[in-house]
Amino acid sequence: MEVLNVELKHGGYSEQKKAVQNINFSLSKGELVGLIGPNGAGKSTIIKAIFGLLEEANGEITLENDSKYAYIPEQPTYYEELTLWEHIELVKAVNNIGDEDFYERADQLLTIFRLQEEKHHFPTSFSKGMQQKLMIIIAILVKPSLYIVDEPFIGLDPKAIKDFIFILEEERKRGAAILMSTHVLDTAEKICDRFLLINHGELIASGTLDVIQDKSVPNGSLMDCFYHFMEKKL
Incomplete structure (x- = not known):
């Protein structure tokens, strides 16, 4: 069952400048999906669109009925x-x-x-x-039914990272869906079910690592595959 469905034709911070476009994906219960891309690729804009915080957005964001979400920001807020x-x-x-x-x-x-x-x-x-x-x-x-996590590993020591990953696995067993934006590709490769590769505001590839490898670098790492798609867009 889908916890989150995103159909975003375009979105940004003014009518003239579209930061992201043609972003379509969904998350199911118990699924961990990695949102991968360089700085400025549009990851934060996608997260803001999910929260309804974009000044300009054309599309539809659907959350499962009565679902709760929790946001873990890159910069702690307290x-x-x-x-x-x-x-x-x-x-x-x-x-x-x-x-x-x-x-x-x-x-x-x-x-x-x-x-x-x-x-x-x-x-x-x-x-x-x-x-x-x-x-x-x-x-x-x-x-929550849905976690949206932005660069969770930055600042954490190795034991805390291990503990956090274990807790996420327990939350997935409970049925929570997780959308994780991260630059730590080696860790993401090990723990994510699927990946959304973002560059220049567009979804350049998506799917499991096997699917992404088949379309880019056979048997390559997530980083190898990501750079393959980035170079194609240059």
């Missing part, structure tokens, strides 16, 4: 006046989460990401990686 734990309590209140095990799950996640000692500290004192972990924890606690 309230300077709230401690880590107060952020967690705010998430519970805003999303009206009544799960009896909510605080137990929160404590488990703090332990996994080694943030227990910072539980009552302010995120302004955290490193970028610690702030990113807070964003991940908040998203997971919501139990």
Whole structure:
């Protein structure tokens, strides 16, 4: 069953300048799809289109009925006046989460990401990686149907990356769909079911790695295939 369907004829930040065009894809329950492209390719514009934040957009974005989504941004966003734990309590209140095990799950996640000692500290004192972990924890606690994740690995240490990937796998088993924008192609190649290759605002290739290899570099890495398609567009 589709959790997200995107049919975007074009979109951008003014009527004159179209940042993306002819972007069509969908995500099914339990699926992890990699959104791959260089800086300025249009990945962030596609994410904004999904959220309905583009000034100009022509197309249709459809979310499964009653579905929740959670966004993990590349640049952590938080309230300077709230401690880590107060952020967690705010998430519970805003999303009206009544799960009896909510605080137990929160404590488990703090332990996994080694943030227990910072539980009552302010995120302004955290490193970028610690702030990113807070964003991940908040998203997971919501139990969304759809995750939209933007460059999640930047700033995370190797253990945190491994833990995050494990948690994503558990969320997929629960049925959550995940759209992940990343430059870390070797990791994406290992964990994603399919890929959307974006360049100059267009979808230049899509499908499983096998499908993409068949159309570009047989037995090549995701990076090899991506550069093949980029060179064809030059």
